[in-house]
Amino acid sequence: MNDFVGTGTLVRLALRRDRILIPIWIVVFVMTAAGSAKATMDLYTDPKALVDAARTSNASPALVSLYGRIFDESSLGEVSLFKLTAFGALLVALLGGMLVVRHTRSEEESGRLELLSAGVLGRYAALTSALIVSGATVIVLGLLTALSLMGSGLDTKGSFAFGLMWAAAGLSFAGVAAVTSQVTESARAANGLTAVVLGMAYVLRAIGDSSADGSTQWVSWLSPIGWSQQVRAYAGDRWAVLLVPLVFLAVLIAAATALIGRRDLGAGLVRPRPGPPRAAKSLRSPLALAWRLHRGSLLAWGFAFLLLGLLVGNIASNVDGFVTSDSAKEMVQKLGGVEGITDAFLATEMGMVGLLASAFGIQAALRLRSEETALRAEPLLATGVSRAQWLASHVLMALLGTGVLILVAGLGSGISSGASLGNVGRQVPRMLAAAAVQLPAIWLVTALVVILFGFAPKLVTGGWALYGVFLLIGQFGEIFNLPQWMINLSPYGHTPRLPGGDFSVAPVLWLTAIAAALTITGFATFRRRDIG
Amino acid sequence: MTSAIVVSGLHKSYGSTHALDGLDLEVATGEVHGFLGPNGAGKSTTIRVLLGLLRGDAGDVSLLGGDPWGDAAKLHRRLAYVPGDVNLWPNLTGGEVIDLLGRLRGGLDEKKRDELLRRFDLDPTKKGRTYSKGNRQKVALVAALASDVELLILDEPTSGLDPLMEEVFRQCIEEERQRDRTVLLSSHILSEVEALCDRISIIRRGKVVETGTLADLRHLTRTSIHAELAGSPNGLAQLPGIHDLDVQGNRVRLEVDTAQLEAVMRQLSASGITSLVAQPPTLEELFLRHYEDDVPAQDSQEPEAAVR
Numbered sequence: 001m002n003d004f005v006g007t008g009t010l011v012r013l014a015l016r017r018d019r020i021l022i023p024i025w026i027v028v029f030v031m032t033a034a035g036s037a038k039a040t041m042d043l044y045t046d047p048k049a050l051v052d053a054a055r056t057s058n059a060s061p062a063l064v065s066l067y068g069r070i071f072d073e074s075s076l077g078e079v080s081l082f083k084l085t086a087f088g089a090l091l092v093a094l095l096g097g098m099l100v101v102r103h104t105r106s107e108e109e110s111g112r113l114e115l116l117s118a119g120v121l122g123r124y125a126a127l128t129s130a131l132i133v134s135g136a137t138v139i140v141l142g143l144l145t146a147l148s149l150m151g152s153g154l155d156t157k158g159s160f161a162f163g164l165m166w167a168a169a170g171l172s173f174a175g176v177a178a179v180t181s182q183v184t185e186s187a188r189a190a191n192g193l194t195a196v197v198l199g200m201a202y203v204l205r206a207i208g209d210s211s212a213d214g215s216t217q218w219v220s221w222l223s224p225i226g227w228s229q230q231v232r233a234y235a236g237d238r239w240a241v242l243l244v245p246l247v248f249l250a251v252l253i254a255a256a257t258a259l260i261g262r263r264d265l266g267a268g269l270v271r272p273r274p275g276p277p278r279a280a281k282s283l284r285s286p287l288a289l290a291w292r293l294h295r296g297s298l299l300a301w302g303f304a305f306l307l308l309g310l311l312v313g314n315i316a317s318n319v320d321g322f323v324t325s326d327s328a329k330e331m332v333q334k335l336g337g338v339e340g341i342t343d344a345f346l347a348t349e350m351g352m353v354g355l356l357a358s359a360f361g362i363q364a365a366l367r368l369r370s371e372e373t374a375l376r377a378e379p380l381l382a383t384g385v386s387r388a389q390w391l392a393s394h395v396l397m398a399l400l401g402t403g404v405l406i407l408v409a410g411l412g413s414g415i416s417s418g419a420s421l422g423n424v425g426r427q428v429p430r431m432l433a434a435a436a437v438q439l440p441a442i443w444l445v446t447a448l449v450v451i452l453f454g455f456a457p458k459l460v461t462g463g464w465a466l467y468g469v470f471l472l473i474g475q476f477g478e479i480f481n482l483p484q485w486m487i488n489l490s491p492y493g494h495t496p497r498l499p500g501g502d503f504s505v506a507p508v509l510w511l512t513a514i515a516a517a518l519t520i521t522g523f524a525t526f527r528r529r530d531i532g
Numbered sequence: 533m534t535s536a537i538v539v540s541g542l543h544k545s546y547g548s549t550h551a552l553d554g555l556d557l558e559v560a561t562g563e564v565h566g567f568l569g570p571n572g573a574g575k576s577t578t579i580r581v582l583l584g585l586l587r588g589d590a591g592d593v594s595l596l597g598g599d600p601w602g603d604a605a606k607l608h609r610r611l612a613y614v615p616g617d618v619n620l621w622p623n624l625t626g627g628e629v630i631d632l633l634g635r636l637r638g639g640l641d642e643k644k645r646d647e648l649l650r651r652f653d654l655d656p657t658k659k660g661r662t663y664s665k666g667n668r669q670k671v672a673l674v675a676a677l678a679s680d681v682e683l684l685i686l687d688e689p690t691s692g693l694d695p696l697m698e699e700v701f702r703q704c705i706e707e708e709r710q711r712d713r714t715v716l717l718s719s720h721i722l723s724e725v726e727a728l729c730d731r732i733s734i735i736r737r738g739k740v741v742e743t744g745t746l747a748d749l750r751h752l753t754r755t756s757i758h759a760e761l762a763g764s765p766n767g768l769a770q771l772p773g774i775h776d777l778d779v780q781g782n783r784v785r786l787e788v789d790t791a792q793l794e795a796v797m798r799q800l801s802a803s804g805i806t807s808l809v810a811q812p813p814t815l816e817e818l819f820l821r822h823y824e825d826d827v828p829a830q831d832s833q834e835p836e837a838a839v840r
Contacts, residue, residue, distance in 0.1 A: 109661075278628070279631035286636075376619050378585060382685075531586065
């Protein structure tokens with residue numbers, strides 16, 4: 001038991017540190033689930049409308065690959081919540097994983113764990129406490145979600161199945177993060193590795209779910225997110241499936257503890273190798289340093305965006321083949337034939353890609369603050385580098401980086417949709433344009449981080465909060481019947497829908513102008529404030 | 533002689549805490565100036581204002597003849613800075629950081645870079661995250677000392693170094709002095725300041741309370757004397773400037789204000805000295821005199837004049 005001494009203390013310390021963060025996350029998830037259920041239920045008062053809607057969704061490979069299959073087309077609960085089944089599980093998994101990294105590798109990297117380890121602290125105490133905190137968070141989140149869904153009028157069994165399958169996804173990725181935290185030396189890399197596994201899990205289930213003849217449906221069973229879907233909440237409630245993630249978690253915990261036994265505190269499994277004794281000739285400006293600091297993450301994101309683009313384009317080319325039901329055919333006619341529905345799908349997906357690219361922009365701009373608080377900005381600003389030059393180096397990485405990402409995704413989707421539709425020459429420029437129009441909104445959100453950094457550096461992570469608000473407005477604004485002025489607050493709502501939609505220059509110019517104004521103000525305020 | 537740094541009446545507060553409370557500091561060109569004070573006295577805040585990282589609330593600051601806030605980048609090409617807490621980029625090697633910082637200052641002396649790496653026994657191929665505190669400090673020191681600059685600003689540069697490396701550091705600063713470079717050395721290690729510095733400023737609660745050469749400062753303090761005399765001592769008690777007089781038979785122990793030393797010696801030799809030990813005041817004693825009322829309790833808020 002000596003190896004676990006101090007676990008309780010660390011759990012209390014973690015809860016003390018996260019006493020605001022964790023409740024906020026739980027409330028966001030619970031409200032999103034309940035609000036989404038309520039809104040959709042109000043739409044489908046007629047059972048026939050419900051079945052029709054479910055059939056249309058199941059007939060659309062785009063929707064199936066994005067959200068998953070509806071197993072019981074007459075189940076009110078499942079149809080109401082299918083958009084949040086796999087996607088919600090993904091977000092809960094992200095939370096579960098992040099919490100573990102935050103309380104293990106981050107602490108170790110900062111040296112704080114070393115301070116504590118010198119006291120009476122068992123070898124496994126940090127990991128155990130992180131798993132307890134993360135596990136308890138996702139389980140409480142799941143149970144409260146179940147209660148809130150019951151409150152919305154859905155049946156008890158299904159609601160608990162739904163809440164617990166969310167929690168199960170969180171537990172699986174708490175386990176994944178437990179392992180990645182042992183493998184890498186930096187928290188950033190541990191989070192990145194967890195996100196890669198999570199992305200792969202989501203893609204695997206998308207491949208399995210969208211299998212047209214059912215021959216590759218087993219692929220979904222390779223994915224922890226797939227397991228959550230296979231619980232089939234409100235559509236049979238298969239409780240036994242919940243055992244799969246529990247076994248998965250147990251295996252990962254065993255692996256992580258074995259790894260802890262084999263490494264030193266502070267070290268990772270991947271040994272750092274010696275590097276060059278001299279800097280490359282090109283490393284002689286703040287911009288060169290910023291490129292060096294961002295290039296690894298930009299390359300990884302770029303690769304992911306290329307795959308995403310290719311995948312999206314590929315799915316789009318099959319959209320017409322799945323339109324079988326009468327209602328769907330009618331919808332296709334309204335949307336302007338097969339090309340119309342393909343374009344509508346691609347436009348929606350490019351919007352999603354734009355949202356994802358913004359996350360890179362925010363993260364890259366937040367690097368400014370982490371460089372400052374880690375006291376790495378100070379020695380640079382004590383050389384011939386001016387504040388404006390230093391700020392510009394990271395801001396350029398954020399703005400150009402998002403540009404590269406979105407264009408890579410546009411290129412990928414243009415090539416793959418063009419290849420299968422037989423008109424690459426036409427599709428590539430159309431998709432590049434569809435990608436390019438996302439940029440002003442992305443830049444505006446990135447610029448919000450820049451102005452916060454200049455004006456109120458302690459609140460800079462509020463950039464994520466604003467991003468979350470814009471996301472919620474986009475996803476739920478119309479369901480919740482928010483007033484139009486509120487919906488208009490989100491920059492993403494003003495992006496022209498391309499390909500296929502109408503293009504107007506005005507919103508693009510406006511968004512760009514606001515982004516530029518915010519960035520310039522960020523520069524001006526940063527030059528006036530104290531560093532540190 | 534011109535001054536590399538002139539600060540007068542500098543104030544800086546963070547919310548309700550007064551970090552600097554009317555600080556005056558003058559560092560002459562070509563001197564090694566010790567900036568002495570305990571943790572939290574305001575040394576780092578002063579240095580950050582000098583570097584234009586913080587803006588003073590009131591007071592005048594001149595650095596190498598310019599304004600450190602307005603001309604920051606221009607002035608920084610003529611100086612090198614070693615922070616008290618050195619953090620490196622986790623995936624850059626020490627060698628890369630040295631080159632980068634040097635180039636951003638406008639150039640490195642290649643020969644000196646190699647020589648310093650050897651003297652400080654630093655492996656430049658290790659990644660930033662794998663260096664210990666002392667080694668991170670060496671990276672910053674090598675980068676600063678190999679730069680061709682007029683002014684070195686060092687904020688507790690030896691806090692993570694072992695005694696061997698501290699010795700190397702002292703030699704390096706000695707060499708800088710011979711090259712007539714100006715050095716501002718903030719420290720709380722008295723022996724280091726005593727060994728290296730031409731002049732010293734002692735900072736206390738955001739104010740410089742004492743400044744001058746070590747000899748000047750010693751003048752303000754007492755020399756302690758142990759003497760054995762041939763006959764019994766007389767007349768000592770009447771002399772001015774004598775403290776803690778302790779006479780036991782022919783043995784005398786006393787402390788004397790350095791200004792009154794001559795009169796005391798004359799009085800002692802009148803009785804015939806058989807053995808004598810005289811100790812000059814140490815910097816430690818000097819330092820403690822300014823801080824002795826901080827040691828027992830923090831509630832004393834009396835004006836500085838009372839301490840003098």
